[in-house]
Amino acid sequence: MLRILLVEDSPILQEMLAEMIDDIDGVELCGRATGEQEALACLNDSSIDLAIVDLELNEGSGLGVLKYVSECDNASSRPRAVVFSSYAHSVVRARCEALGAEAFFDKAQGMDELIDFVEQAAAEAA
Known part of the structure; x- marks a missing residue:
């Protein structure tokens, strides 16, 4: 099972993504967070394989989560x-990549690509 943490401050978008993720075989949504501290607590308390992170949060920033x-410390247990995010500027993307983000999906156009990425990651984890 691919264990996912969803870090998104919009309740509507969080629910929509959670439903889409729940429909993917081999995936378990292990946590949801609307702010940075809540996300860090989930990362500490759960074994997460993939964090999907929005940059603008109710508290803190997705950059802090990244x-x-x-x-x-342990690269073998480090989640992907x-x-x-809606902030797809090249400077923001570069900062996210520097912090280890594997991919950047624009909220306006990238939801299908995000779901495809999760499906591929679940297939790799199987």
Whole structure:
């Protein structure tokens, strides 16, 4: 099973993504967070394989979540991370990549690509 943490501050978008993720075979949505501290607590308390991270959160920033993941001491247990955000500027993308984000999906156009990425990651984890 691919264990996922969804870090998204919009309740509507969070619910929609959660439903789409739940429909993917081999995937378990292990946590949801609307802010940075809540996301870090989920990462500490759960064994997460993939974090889907929005950059603008109710509290803190998705960049803080990416930084935390990138600084995980044990590389073998470090979750993968991708960004799902409206802030797709090249400078922001470069910052996310520098913090270890594997991919960046634009909220306006990239939901299908995000779901395809999760499906592929689940197939790789199987």
